[in-house]
Structure formats: structure tokens, C-alpha cells
Amino acid sequence: MTHKQKPVIGITSGDLNGIGLELIVKTFADARLLDICTPVIFANNKAVNFYRKTISESNFSFFHTREFEKINPKQVTIFNCWEEEVNITPGTLNETGGRYAVTSLEMAINALKEKKIDGLVTAPIHKTNVQSEQFSYTGHTPYLKASFNAKDVVMMMCAENMRVALVTEHVPISEVAKQITAEAILSKLAIIHSSLQQDFGISKPRIAVLGLNPHAGDEGLVGNEEQTIIAPAVKQARNRNILAFGPYSADAFFARGQYEKFDAVLAMYHDQGLIPFKSLAQGEGVNYTAGLEIVRTSPDHGVAFDIAGKGRADGGSFLQAVYTCADIIGQRAEYGEQRANPLRKVSPEVVSRLEDEKIEE
Structure with a gap:
């Protein structure tokens, strides 16, 4: 991807019983975000629909698939990480919320490693209910560090x-x-x-x-x-x-x-x-x-179980996380181009003079 192209940004679901999916629905209901990125939400269409129904007057629409080749840059894509029925109980700290949060995160990390997506925005997880033999980290940051051998x-x-x-x-x-x-x-x-x-x-x-x-x-x-x-x-x-x-x-x-x-x-x-x-x-x-070698952002708050499922979550921080992720991906591409061609930002007259001096040597 060059900095002039729209980045494909993966979005994890976070704890299914927290405010993550509500924030995702509220954020990407604004179609203008499709001008800055192609969002791929790692979740399940039924789980997303559960929260879409809790938000009045939402214009959120999506396409769901299990194939990256079918991602449409003009649509929000749900990448279905599981097919089974999941019992969602907003505001509840339980094993289900944590288990599927980790499933979403693992599939997004694999997509990053395979370069199917360009960056990642993670919705909040609860540090207690994600713990297992496979996931023994105190949060996203140490998990990402281990995943990318930083x-x-x-x-x-x-x-x-x-x-x-x-x-x-x-x-x-x-x-x-x-x-x-x-x-x-x-x-x-x-x-x-x-x-x-x-x-x-x-x-x-x-x-x-x-x-x-x-x-x-x-x-x-x-x-x-x-x-x-x-x-x-x-x-x-x-x-x-x-x-x-x-x-x-x-x-x-x-x-x-x-x-x-x-x-x-x-x-x-x-x-x-x-x-x-x-x-x-x-x-x-x-x-x-x-x-990290990859770009990852998240909102600066937690799962907010006290307001989950009530349509009251403020999406300001989550929206900024999406903007920041897209901005950093673009800035990294620009930085790479500058390092590859340090004269890129120099005026044509200066480039010409430097090339003449090089010839005279």
C-alpha cells in the first residue's frame, strides 16, 4: 500500500458484552469514513446485528464474508470469525465475552501477518475473562509484543x-x-x-x-x-x-x-x-x-459494562482511534518514501543543481 491509497483497517470486536460492538456500529454508520479507510470488522454478523438493534436511527449497513478477496472498498465488511449462535448478555462479565474477544483478536493478528489488512483498531477487552492457557496476557499491548516478536x-x-x-x-x-x-x-x-x-x-x-x-x-x-x-x-x-x-x-x-x-x-x-x-x-x-512493525490503535477506555447495550456509549475516542490508525499508516508510507528518495521534497531546481555537481565530480 502507498500513502495515496485507502488503507484496509481491521477492527476487533472486543468483549461481546461490553460497548465495543456498539461503538463499531455507531462509528461506521457514518459512510464518510469509507473515504479514509476500508474497514474489516472481525466478529460475526449476528453479534453485530444484536447491537445494531439497540441503537435508534442507525444507518449502519455491511457485507459479510469469510474471504478477504471479496472485501469491497465501498462497503463495511464483517469478516465472520465464528458461525455458531452466541448468547450475548450486555453488561455481564462472563467466559463467553472474553473467549470470542480473543477469537476476534487472533484472527485479526493473522490477517495482519498475512498482509490482508494494513492496520488494526482494537475494541476494549476485560483483562480477567480473556485469561486462558492460550492467552495469559494483561492486555492487548503485551499480546501484540509477543505476537510480533518485538x-x-x-x-x-x-x-x-x-x-x-x-x-x-x-x-x-x-x-x-x-x-x-x-x-x-x-x-x-x-x-x-x-x-x-x-x-x-x-x-x-x-x-x-x-x-x-x-x-x-x-x-x-x-x-x-x-x-x-x-x-x-x-x-x-x-x-x-x-x-x-x-x-x-x-x-x-x-x-x-x-x-x-x-x-x-x-x-x-x-x-x-x-x-x-x-x-x-x-x-x-x-x-x-x-x-511494532504494524500499526495498532484503540480507544482510551474500557468495556464500560455499566452502560453496555443501552445505546449510550460515546464514540469519540473510538472514532479518533480509526483516524489515528489511518493517519499513521499514511505517515509511515510517506516516511519510507522520503528515506528511499531523500530528494523527493527538494525543489526541482535544487535537484538539478545537485545532479550537475555530481556529474562534474
């Missing part, structure tokens, strides 16, 4: 006004400090730096790094990780031509709007980064997995 990945939350990445993800607070190492921070910074360049088109990205402790340790009074681990890691990153800064005190950093001066922020743990992000992103944040 050395490391970064959970990066994206919104129009900021990007917040994490060193540690879904780990207990009691374990966080043990996982904050210079190696971990350097690895995350390298991935963020590369992603900002190839996925977001920022040539010289600036990355802020937060401290672990209150007030970034107060010169060692309330913890010394900033002095012994984080600041040295930032210095090493600078030595590798990564424009990293910090460590900054997390509370003041967001309260004073300092994040606006940077292209991304690296937080040390989940709530340190996600509480300010979700507060400031105003319902349109997107979770992006940086460091």
Missing part, C-alpha cells in the same frame, strides 16, 4: 494536544519502583523518538521525562531514583541524539501546562500518566502501541 513496545496515549507514554503499564504500584531502570527508560525513549519521527512526522522530537517520586525526589529527600536512575538515563539518551529532558515533577508538569512544550511525555507508571492524560484529552484520547 524486543520492546511503548503504550503511548495520543490526543491533539499531547502524547503520554509509559515505562511500566499494568503492574501493581508495589512493583513499579523495581521496574524503573536506566535500561527500561532508554529503551522506551528510543522507541518514542523513532515513532515520533516515522509515525507522526516530527523530525527532531522533544521528549519530557517525569520523575518517579513526589516533587521528583526533592533532591533525594523523598526518594533517590531521580538522581541514581532517571537523570543518568536522560543524559545517556541525549548522548544518543535523543532530545530528552527532565526528570520533572509530575504534578507541576501537567498543572502548569509544560507538556505543551514537548512532543511526548514519558511517565513512570500507569496512573501518573493516564490520569492527567484522560482529564486533558476530553474523551478523544487514543492508545497507540509504538515499536
Whole structure:
């Protein structure tokens, strides 16, 4: 696929009893989305119809198949991942919701590996009911990392006004400090730096790094990780031509709007980064997995069992996840073209002069 073509984007169902399928129906009821991508929903037409009936005045229409060759770029396609009847019970945490969420995800991953689709948007899963001998991961991110044999990945939350990445993800607070190492921070910074360049088109990205402790340790009074681990890691990153800064005190950093001066922020743990992000992103944040060979986004919320099946789910974040996925696929293609032909954006006059100089040599 070149950046001028419409990408084929796979959409997973998420937990069948959560708000995932409702969001999918609401999002792709707007036919204008077919101008930016060809959506392929990995689910089952009966499951999708179940939720279509819960939404009043929905213009959602689709074609269903089990053959990628039959995908029509002018239609929403349901790729039928199962044929059997499934009992859907909105708002219920049960084995059925998790099992079919994993089936949808596995088939989408296979399609990515076989290059049948160009990118992936994942609807929310519940981390408890997806657990099995085949799926023992704390979420999408570690599963994708294992599926594509990535050395490391970064959970990066994206919104129009900021990007917040994490060193540690879904780990207990009691374990966080043990996982904050210079190696971990350097690895995350390298991935963020590369992603900002190839996925977001920022040539010289600036990355802020937060401290672990209150007030970034107060010169060692309330913890010394900033002095012994984080600041040295930032210095090493600078030595590798990564424009990293910090460590900054997390509370003041967001309260004073300092994040606006940077292209991304690296937080040390989940709530340190996600509480300010979700507060400031105003319902349109997107979770992006940086460091993978493929493009994967998701909304920045969970299964929302409390409102599932009631037609009340807000599709803002899911819609942004689709846009972001399409944008990054296009940006990667453009970045690849630039690297293959660095003179592509140079004026014809400059190209001519450079070629003349080369001939004279």
C-alpha cells in the first residue's frame, strides 16, 4: 500500500458484552469514513446485528464474508470469525465475552501477518475473562509484543494536544519502583523518538521525562531514583541524539501546562500518566502501541459494562482511534518514501543543481 491509497483497517470486536460492538456500529454508520479507510470488522454478523438493534436511527449497513478477496472498498465488511449462535448478555462479565474477544483478536493478528489488512483498531477487552492457557496476557499491548516478536513496545496515549507514554503499564504500584531502570527508560525513549519521527512526522522530537517520586525526589529527600536512575538515563539518551529532558515533577508538569512544550511525555507508571492524560484529552484520547512493525490503535477506555447495550456509549475516542490508525499508516508510507528518495521534497531546481555537481565530480 502507498500513502495515496485507502488503507484496509481491521477492527476487533472486543468483549461481546461490553460497548465495543456498539461503538463499531455507531462509528461506521457514518459512510464518510469509507473515504479514509476500508474497514474489516472481525466478529460475526449476528453479534453485530444484536447491537445494531439497540441503537435508534442507525444507518449502519455491511457485507459479510469469510474471504478477504471479496472485501469491497465501498462497503463495511464483517469478516465472520465464528458461525455458531452466541448468547450475548450486555453488561455481564462472563467466559463467553472474553473467549470470542480473543477469537476476534487472533484472527485479526493473522490477517495482519498475512498482509490482508494494513492496520488494526482494537475494541476494549476485560483483562480477567480473556485469561486462558492460550492467552495469559494483561492486555492487548503485551499480546501484540509477543505476537510480533518485538524486543520492546511503548503504550503511548495520543490526543491533539499531547502524547503520554509509559515505562511500566499494568503492574501493581508495589512493583513499579523495581521496574524503573536506566535500561527500561532508554529503551522506551528510543522507541518514542523513532515513532515520533516515522509515525507522526516530527523530525527532531522533544521528549519530557517525569520523575518517579513526589516533587521528583526533592533532591533525594523523598526518594533517590531521580538522581541514581532517571537523570543518568536522560543524559545517556541525549548522548544518543535523543532530545530528552527532565526528570520533572509530575504534578507541576501537567498543572502548569509544560507538556505543551514537548512532543511526548514519558511517565513512570500507569496512573501518573493516564490520569492527567484522560482529564486533558476530553474523551478523544487514543492508545497507540509504538515499536511494532504494524500499526495498532484503540480507544482510551474500557468495556464500560455499566452502560453496555443501552445505546449510550460515546464514540469519540473510538472514532479518533480509526483516524489515528489511518493517519499513521499514511505517515509511515510517506516516511519510507522520503528515506528511499531523500530528494523527493527538494525543489526541482535544487535537484538539478545537485545532479550537475555530481556529474562534474
